[in-house]
Amino acid sequence: GRVVSLVHKYLRAGIMVNGMFEESYTGVPQGGPLSPLLGNVMLHECGCELESRGHRFVRYADDLMIFCKTKRAVERVLASITKFIEGKLFLKVNREKTVVAYVGDVKFLGYGFYINNGEGQLRVHPASVEKLKGKLRYLTGRSDGMSIQSRKERLNQLIRGWINYFKLANMKTLLERLDAWLRLRLRMVTWKRWKRVRTRFVNLKKAGIDAGKAWERANTRKGYWRVAGSWMLTRAMPNSLFEKAGYLSVHGCFANTL
Structure with missing residues (x-):
């Protein structure tokens, strides 16, 4: 849509370094006020796609967790959603930060997780x-x-x-x-x-x-x-x-x- 097109133009607008123009290829710097805003705009479609597939997930800006019952299922979903993000949204998935892990080993927004009597619980x-x-x-x-x-x-x-x-x-x-x-x-x-x-x-x-x-x-x-x-x-x-x-x-x- 028009909003997504504007975001892509902004991401490719370039940056000024020591008074000199440089082309930008990897988006906006982390920590800036536009980073979470653009993350929400660009990944809204990703959330809609995951909902349509019936996946359980949680997303905050560009931090995303998808929950599956088995490792094999996770790997299959990871491959397909990476293809969607890079093929349809034209965003690059950071392979170094993307991991398949047991929920108890994951940190998300400072929180950790554990299973108690079959139910997921939050911890620090x-x-x-x-x-x-x-x-x-x-x-x-x-x-x-x-x-x-x-x-x-x-x-x-x-x-x-x-x-x-x-x-x-x-x-x-x-x-x-x-x-x-x-x-x-x-x-x-x-x-x-x-x-x-x-x-x-x-x-x-x-x-x-x-x-x-x-x-x-x-x-x-x-x-x-x-x-x-x-x-x-x-x-x-x-x-x-x-x-x-x-x-x-x-x-x-x-x-x-x-």
Whole structure:
């Protein structure tokens, strides 16, 4: 149709590189605002074709998953739909990113999948969990010059956004583990902030720790992470302390979305 024709003309319009015109052969750059729009326009016909064939599938812009019961069926559908996309839509299928895989091994928009009692269920893909933990590590680091208030606000903002995105997944146990890990990180960064022996001693005593044990811990040479996981810091900085200070619980934030 006319829209598809306009899209093809745009894709072949060329680009400017350092003030010089260059012809374009592979479409628009990923990450640009037009990339998902054009993906939706061009692959709408692909979705209609899959529906007419009775296939179960899910598509977001140019990310597409087709579900079949057997590997042989998947390979047959892959060959035919590739032929349709390249022959009728005149788009090139990226062979490197196109895979045949068991649904439990697939990552789609950050989500993973598993089968429970014969039904497909959503989970957070392990790579997405590690990406979140990387951001949390940065926000609970020591050498960034971040104020306590700024750290708290950015942590809460990150947690809210992440939970709102992944709230469709089954992740109760995962979030409980994440909460325990994040509380350790917060104890660690607080311990780092108490740089002087005297400061550590006074704060531990204020938290109800025996003076002798508080002095011993204040003078410890053990690593920050090991100290953060000790019974003494868990008692001095219980989860309720962070909640009272306004830090969000990952699991609590998820529970509020249900």
